[in-house]
Each structure stands twice: as C-alpha cells, then as structure tokens.
Amino acid sequence: MDLEFSAEDEAYRAKLKVWLAENLGGGKGSVNELMKSATEGGNKDPLAGARVWPRKLWEAGYVGLAWPKAYGGQDASFTEQVICAEELAKARTPPMINTIGLSIIGPTLVQHGTEEQKKRFLPRILRADDLWCQGFSEPEAGSDLASLRCRAELDGDSFVVTGQKVWTSLAPISDWMFLLTRSDPDAPKREGISYLLCDMKTPGITVRPLRNAAGGMHFSEVFLDQVRIPRENLVGELHGGWKIARSSLDHERSGLSGVLALEETLGRLWRMASQIDRGGEKAVEGPTTRRLLAQHWIEIEGLRHLGYRTLSDQIAGAAPGAGSSVGKLFASDLRSRMARTGLRIEGPLAQVAKRSPHVIDRGRWHAAYFDALGHAIGGGTSEIMRGVIAEKVLGLPRATED
C-alpha cells in the first residue's frame, strides 16, 4: 500500500482547488448566486436551486469520476475520485441532492446494467435530472432482507408489482426507485428475487412520509398497488436480483464511512470547546475534553487509512466487498461517540431546546446524537455489520443457518 499521492495527482488537486475558489463564494456567476436565481422567477421545479451545484460540478468534470466516459463519466482514476471527495469536503460545498443515484444505483448499473439502461439512466443521474430512492426494506424484511414479500408477477412485457416498502429515504422527491421484489414465491428465498427500476410517477404508487425520533421527515412508507414496470427495467437476471442487491449494499456501505464529514465534526467540536468557559478556563483546556478530542482524531486517522486500503483494492480492480462493512461499523460508532462528546462539552446546557436563547451551537449536538442512532441502522445495522465481518472478512462459521 503506497500512501503518497503522485505528482500528477497533486497537480490535479491544485487545479481543482483553483476551480473551487473561482466557483464558490458569493460573487457574480458563483454557485450561491446561481442557486438563488434558479429559485426565483416562478421556476416550477422546487428543486431547481438544489440541482445547480451537482450540475455545475458535473459540467466541470468533477462528478462520476470513476464511471465510463460513454455514459457521462470521466474514466478517471479512483485516486482522483478520492482527491476530489477530499477537496470538496474541505471546501464545504453545497449538498449533493443526487447522492443515492451517485453512490448506490449508479455504480450498480455500471457493473450490472444493460447497455440501454446505462445509456438511459447514468447521464441523468450525473446531471441530477433524475433523483433516486432505494426500495429495499419492508415491514418484515430489514436485516433479514431476503424475506421480502413485495410481489412481482410477469404479465406480458411488464411486471405487476404489489407490496409495501418502508424507511425509503427521499421518496417524495424521487423520480425513480430501485427495488427488490419477490418474483418466484416457490424458490428458496434468495433465488426468487428480482431487482427492478420503477418510475415513481407510475399509477398505483402512494408515498407516506414518516417522522423520525429527531422530528425530521427524511424517510417514507411506499405502497405499491398493481404497479406496472416494463420488463426492460429488470436489472440482471429474472429471479437473480439477490446478487445485484448485494452489490448495491456494498456500494452503499463503502460510501457510509464518511471520514471527511467526521473530520469536519471534529473541527466543530474543537471550535465549540475553545469558546465555552468552564470555571475560568476554556473547555478545551480540560484534560477530559483534550483526551476525548485526541482519541477522536486518532480514530479518524485510522478510518482514513482503512479507506485508503479499500482504495488500493479498487485501484487493483476489485469492487467494494464485505470489507466496506468494517468502515461503516466503525464510523457509525465513532459518529455516535463524537455526538456524545459534543453534549458533554456543552454540559447541562445540552438539554436546552433549539429555539432557546441559551442554546449552544444551535442545538447541533442534540440533533447529531439522534442522527447517529439512524446511521447505526441505515444501510445495515451494527449487529448485522458484525455478522458480515465475522463471516466474510474473518472467515468464521455462520452463527445460524437459514
């Protein structure tokens, strides 16, 4: 494993930094100005402002770096992809509204889609023309995903799909959903699943937003009643969707370690601790706070190097495998402990409501604590990650057979 970036890589980084400096900020032609003008003048698309940044980034060649040029990607190296992610995080750029497309279904289609599917969907994901949601979980099928029951029956040239999905992030604003369906109820449970792509405007779909413990409405229930999905929207083989689902989950988990976001969180903790007075000294001078911040720094560095290891594997041609579960597990635990450090630095004022004049850091750590609970569940729970690591990474025998 070589941890140094090459001279070409560093030149690429320098060019990107210049581009970011020229395009962020508040001046004429800046992203902020473009986002503002996109939402003015009666634009019918409520997400027009949110699409500005992903589009600008794509036009400049900084999205879909590892995807083939034929489908709007850059055919760039994984190293450039990592440099790009690092610099974008450091520059605190606007959010990417098309993340699920870019990080889960896009890479899945690059790997398993038909030529028509790649041409049709990949460029639209890159340009944030289409937003996607993930219809995997069901009320009785979360960790045990292969128990899913949403039924797909072939009828001529289309599947007729009836069932329910749950915890579907961003469903109300999504144009498309990739979903797992039970296409052969008589086959063993992993052999009767088909992976489909569904236009969210198809008749028979009802989306009902759910409120989470932190008060947000990030995910929804999705009901499908006799929804017709053309057969050409099948990914992979008929009844062969489990293999494709595994690949999607590996891509999802490899994107969830979020080392750059954790680094940003550590900076915020440090800044808050440098401002809060504790009996005549700043909180950051207290030994417990210093020890916790140093520990978090060490763990983030560990996670970063774990990411570089995955990167080395990807450069060598491997798709992200079960090893991505290690990063996902470690990062969600660290995220939770960092939120608790934030609450601890705030002291008793951590309990103050967001809108109170006494609130510290706009109640960020309170929200971060609840968000961290969700991160330890979404994309596969921590218990499931431990099972995957035991079996697939350490080669231990399965705990139970099913």
Ligand SMILES: Cc1cc2nc3c(=O)[nH]c(=O)nc-3n(C[C@H](O)[C@H](O)[C@H](O)COP(=O)(O)OP(=O)(O)OC[C@H]3O[C@@H](n4cnc5c(N)ncnc54)[C@H](O)[C@@H]3O)c2cc1C
């Ligand atoms: C923020 C967030 C966003 C999400 N977004 C999406 C989305 O966009 N699309 C989507 O399809 N799903 C999404 N999910 C759903 C998520 O994938 C499931 O919640 C998750 O897989 C767990 O399933 P479950 O909720 O049914 O819990 P269950 O599977 O019922 O698990 C309950 C508890 O039992 C434990 N458990 C279960 N089986 C085992 C086992 N074999 N060994 C040890 N412990 C076990 C679990 O770890 C957990 O603690 C999201 C969830 C969250 C929190």
